[in-house]
Amino acid sequence: MGNLCEHEEKLILLFVSLLIRDRIEMEVCVVDYSRMCPKYESAIELLGKKWSGLIIRVLLGGPRRFKDIKAQIPEMSDRMLTERIKEFEEAGILNRKVYPETPVRIEYELTDKGRALERVIESIQHWGETWM
Structure with a gap:
């Protein structure tokens, strides 16, 4: 990841994985209330x-x-x-x-x-x- 230290890379990967997880959870939470x-x-x-x-x-x-x-x-x-x-x-x-x-x-x-x-x-x- 370029000039980032190992600690910063782990934080960025964690942040990205959380964003992806939250996006997936948000998509799962979209509910068709009529159903x-x-x-x-x-x-x-x-x-x-x-x-x-x-x-x-x-x-x-x-x-x-x-x-x-x-x-x-x-x-x-x-x-x-x-x-x-x-x-x-x-x-x-x-x-x-x-x-x-x-x-x-x-x-x-x-x-x-x-x-x-x-x-x-x-x-x-x-x-x-x-x-x-």
């Missing part, structure tokens, strides 16, 4: 959709018919409520119960998985009241 936790992402994607939180909040009060859910969230369209109900059914968050009456009565109720969201919904409500 970091797919379950978290899918939960946020589902629950973050418009009206999702309100629908769950209504159903936390017990089984409801379509018209009863709609009455509690009047700004939501029938099409949107139908879409969210279908998504929640597919995700296992709610069940659709059909009662063989005349006329047929259909109620929607949260599953255990759906009821497990109660603390999450309450926490979001509390956060919103505090910070929004």
